[in-house]
Amino acid sequence: MKKGIYFLVLLLFISTLVFTAFSIRSFGAPPNSDMDNYIIENGQEETGANNIISGVVYDYRGFDTLGEVTVLFTASIAFMVLIRRLND
Amino acid sequence: MSEGPITKDVLVKTVTKILIPPIQLFGLYVIMHGHISPGGGFQGGVIIASSFILYALVFGYREGAHRAKLKIRQFLEPLGPIIFGTIGLICILFSGNFLQYSAIPILANAEIAATAISLVEIGIGITVTAVIFSIFMAMGGRKTDG
Numbered sequence: 001m002k003k004g005i006y007f008l009v010l011l012l013f014i015s016t017l018v019f020t021a022f023s024i025r026s027f028g029a030p031p032n033s034d035m036d037n038y039i040i041e042n043g044q045e046e047t048g049a050n051n052i053i054s055g056v057v058y059d060y061r062g063f064d065t066l067g068e069v070t071v072l073f074t075a076s077i078a079f080m081v082l083i084r085r086l087n088d
Numbered sequence: 089m090s091e092g093p094i095t096k097d098v099l100v101k102t103v104t105k106i107l108i109p110p111i112q113l114f115g116l117y118v119i120m121h122g123h124i125s126p127g128g129g130f131q132g133g134v135i136i137a138s139s140f141i142l143y144a145l146v147f148g149y150r151e152g153a154h155r156a157k158l159k160i161r162q163f164l165e166p167l168g169p170i171i172f173g174t175i176g177l178i179c180i181l182f183s184g185n186f187l188q189y190s191a192i193p194i195l196a197n198a199e200i201a202a203t204a205i206s207l208v209e210i211g212i213g214i215t216v217t218a219v220i221f222s223i224f225m226a227m228g229g230r231k232t233d234g
Contacts, residue, residue, distance in 0.1 A: 046190065048201030049123035057128065057206045066176070069168045071213055073158035076165055076219040083226045 095146060104146045119213040123202040129168070129209035133216025134153050140221045149229055158225075159215040161218045166214030 007032060025031065047055035057065055095101070117134030144152025176187040184191020189204035 003203075046201075047096055047123075047205065048199070048203075051123055051125060051127075053126070054123045054128055054205055054209075057125075058208050059189060062172075062208070063175070064214075065208075066169065066172045067186070069172060069215055072219055073166055073169055073215060076222055079223050079226055 100146055104142060108139045108143060112136055115139065115213075115217075119209055120206065121169040122209045123145070123205045129212025130216055132209075134220055136213065137217045137220035137224075140217070141224050144221075144225065144228070149225070153225060153229070156221055158222075161222050161225075163224065164214050164218040166215070167218075168211040168213075171211030175204055175208060 024061070039060065040052065043052045043055045046051065047059040049055040049059070063077075115131075115132045115138075117137035118127035118135055119129055122128035122132070138153065140156055143155060175189070179188045179191045180186055182191045182193065189195050192199065192204070195201050195204055
């Protein structure tokens with residue numbers, strides 16, 4: 001009885017995964033490409049950066065990067081408080 | 089952890105002295121060319137911090153703490169978020185959105201529009217360098233007084 005339930009759940013899980021794997025889009029065909037197309041076409045003129053990754057990370061997603069740096073800084077403070085002994 | 093130099097090997101010390109300037113130069117290159125070639129503030133900062141870590145590993149904890157003092161590191165750590173936020177607020181001052189670099193009149197010219205990105209990357213590089221080296225020194229500087 002118990003083994004039957006396990007087998008049923010396993011079958012459901014596997015069928016879900018297989019169904020998802022077959023219904024996924026092919027590589028290089030994202031569902032919504034409006035924003036990436038816009039960035040690829042206008043990124044260089046708008047940000048002035050030849051490296052489009054820098055253009056996205058530091059300009060289009062600048063707020064996200066600001067958060068990342070703040071997280072790094074906060075982690076450093078937490079590390080200092082928890083780990084450091086006063087012999088520096 | 090021993091206070092003095094870990095190694096007395098002349099070879100290791102000499103090679104370290106020769107190797108540190110190119111490492112730091114490469115780190116600066118990665119930061120300053122972040123908007124042209126692969127790289128950026130995070131990667132270049134880690135490279136520069138690795139040169140400091142190499143120095144502290146070879147010449148000992150005391151010498152490393154003397155070269156990059158704690159007070160200097162504590163001053164440099166928040167510099168990245170401060171520069172980033174200041175540039176963002178300057179954009180608001182010129183009636184743009186937060187972090188909308190093109191609102192700054194000097195940067196409206198597309199030729200030098202990447203200056204803001206470079207400034208932000210320099211700030212991030214300073215922060216990452218100080219943070220990585222501080223974490224290394226905090227872990228390596230623990231005394232086993234148990």
